[in-house]
Amino acid sequence: FWRKVLIIYAHQEPKSLNGSLKNLAVEELSKQGCNVTTSDLYAMQFEPRATRNDIIGCLHNSEHFDYGVESWEAYKRRCLASDLIEEQRKVQVADLVIFQFPLYWFSMPAIMKGWIDRVLVQGFAHNFPQCYDDGLLKNKLALLSFTTGGDEEMFSKGGVSGDIRYLLWPIQHGIMHFCGFKVLAPQICFAPKYVTEEKRKEMLTSWAQRLKTIWEEKPINCTPELYFK
Ligand code: FAD
Numbered sequence: 627f628w629r630k631v632l633i634i635y636a637h638q639e640p641k642s643l644n645g646s647l648k649n650l651a652v653e654e655l656s657k658q659g660c661n662v663t664t665s666d667l668y669a670m671q672f673e674p675r676a677t678r679n680d681i682i683g684c685l686h687n688s689e690h691f692d693y694g695v696e697s698w699e700a701y702k703r704r705c706l707a708s709d710l711i712e713e714q715r716k717v718q719v720a721d722l723v724i725f726q727f728p729l730y731w732f733s734m735p736a737i738m739k740g741w742i743d744r745v746l747v748q749g750f751a752h753n754f755p756q757c758y759d760d761g762l763l764k765n766k767l768a769l770l771s772f773t774t775g776g777d778e779e780m781f782s783k784g785g786v787s788g789d790i791r792y793l794l795w796p797i798q799h800g801i802m803h804f805c806g807f808k809v810l811a812p813q814i815c816f817a818p819k820y821v822t823e824e825k826r827k828e829m830l831t832s833w834a835q836r837l838k839t840i841w842e843e844k845p846i847n848c849t850p851e852l853y854f855k
């Protein structure tokens with residue numbers, strides 16, 4: 627059957643390595659017959675702020691604004707802002723969601739964090755106790771594909787930045803697994819600015835290569851032990 631892939635992409639420059647990685651994924655997955663949708667967050671001027679503007683009409687409690695409660699209630703009443711409903715629709719139909727971004731401060735760029743804050747609301751992505759393996763987005767796969775400034779040595783256990791797994795923890799476990807996603811191994815391009823053109827070409831080729839058999843991959847065993855053992 628035709629699998630659906632959603633790429634959440636956060637880079638300002640189409641000619642960046644992130645832009646190339648994104649384009650490659652669109653090309654390769656489309657070639658396989660997948661249906662690929664991209665949310666190009668900067669091009670969309672995606673609103674990253676979680677505010678009361680996200681709730682159309684009356685608030686559940688106008689005396690004391692609580693974004694978590696209001697977005698949950700608005701989701702149930704179908705009163706969320708239209709840009710959120712549109713993104714939720716894309717997630718809902720996706721079999722795989724790829725997050726493509728440059729590492730910013732050991733995390734994702736603010737615009738992508740804003741997408742997470744506003745789109746993955748309670749009722750849609752999770753609804754305690756429906757979280758982790760019972761998260762509402764179970765049966766979907768998620769994959770982080772990102773680039774760094776620091777090299778692999780810096781992001782090793784004894785390196786100055788510490789093991790890369792420490793920064794995968796809040797995103798892969800705290801966000802994706804929490805919402806029920808099965809997490810595929812991350813695709814990391816270390817220090818693309820500081821390597822040779824040849825090495826960059828290799829980074830692109832290995833991503834394209836991996837995507838050819840992506841549907842055969844088993845998810846990682848995303849538990850606290852994986853990150854901190
Ligand atoms: P680019 O500079 O766009 O690309 C690298 C090179 O690849 C360029 O020369 C480009 O021309 C070339 N290229 C593009 N397409 C191709 C192609 N098809 N074939 C061959 N070459 C190609 N880094 C960290 O390690 N830790 C941090 O905490 C961190 N925090 C940051 C916070 C901020 C606010 C910022 C701005 C940066 C931070 N960085 C950090 C650095 C950042 O992660 C890197 O600069 C970024 O990941 C590099 O990716 P890029 O796509 O922007 O690279």
Ligand code: ZN
Nearest residue numbers: 799803848849
């Ligand atoms: Zn996990």
